[in-house]
Amino acid sequence: MGFEIPWDALFGGMLLGLSASLLLMFSGRVAGISGIVSGLLKPVRGEVLWRVLFVIGMISSGLLAAQIGFELPEVLPVSSFFWVGIAGLLVGIGTKIGNGCTSGHGICGMGRLSGRSIVATCVFMAVAIATVFVRMHLL
Structure with missing residues (x-):
């Protein structure tokens, strides 16, 4: 069995990098999702339209990709909306404490070679690796 290139992931990563670069070049804004969405929760005049369009584009791009033949990931059943809510709350608190999310720091x-983002991304990855290890080997 040979190595297969995950073309969808490769092209998706390239599109993420391109879109983040274009947003930064043409508007000076960083494409961190938590910052964009939090800007909608505390709107500043002149900052709402581009944020709304960004979120709509994020959602509609997945639907468009499915329509033109890309396979979407399997949706896993939710066993407890309570725990999903708690997880979402913890992610929100973490992005506030970490001054950004994986997209803002990682991409x-x-x-931009930000030292804080490099450290944050290393921490994200270490926690993700530890979580998978615990889930696969200890639970």
Whole structure:
């Protein structure tokens, strides 16, 4: 069995990098999802339209990709909306404490060689690896 290139992931990553670069070049804004969405929760005049369009584009691009033949990931059943809500709350608190999310730090911050983003991304990855290890080997 040979190595297969995950073309969808490769092209998706390229599109993420391109879109983040274009947003930064043409508007000076960072494409961190938590910052974009939090800007909608505390709107600033002149900052709402582009944020709404960004979120609509994020959602509609997945639907468009499915329509033109890309396979979407399997949706797993939710066993407890309570725990999903708690997880979402913890992610929100973590992004506030970490001053950004994986997209902001991992895509945009590392691309700008931000020391804080490099450290944050290393922490994200270490926790993800530990979580998978615990889930696969200890539970």
